[in-house]
Ligand code: SF4
């Protein structure tokens with residue numbers, strides 16, 4: 001796992017939300033690696049700066065992070081439920097999804113170290129204008145054609161049209177009940 005190699009390489013520490021945190025960049029960044037044959041002196045691991053903070057644990061909508069942190073039950077995480085799970089979302093999560101239809105960033109949004117994160121400047125990461133203009137009704141009536149257009153080249157394709165429809169239905173049914 002890249003995250004663990006990054007920890008060993010001293011890039012950051014693994015926080016209670018189980019994400020790699022860089023003290024000057026928070027956790028909103030991609031990890032990458034170079035495979036080379038140079039002999040390099042490795043940096044040592046970094047100290048853990050989570051301290052007494054437990055914002056991510058307290059804010060997680062589904063209590064996916066263990067009470068002490070550093071351990072995450074992936075089967076309770078909204079990112080897993082809305083992206084990786086192929087079956088129906090279990091009823092026990094109804095009303096707990098905070099309206100997330102693809103992934104969840106709560107444990108990063110609340111992390112104080114992300115005040116040091118900076119916006120990207122990669123045009124390819126910008127959402128399609130049509131996506132930003134979508135209304136709640138548009139989401140509820142999302143067609144495969146619109147899905148293909150607004151999520152062209154997007155990681156949302158990982159969930160697929162049927163997967164996203166399932167997620168939206170799950171949220172809407174919650175709102176109506
Ligand atoms: S991504 Fe959301 S659901 Fe998953 S652990 Fe973080 S806060 Fe909890």
Ligand code: SF4
Nearest residue numbers: 015016050053056111
């Ligand atoms: S929110 Fe607090 S406890 Fe959680 S990862 Fe960030 S600093 Fe650590």
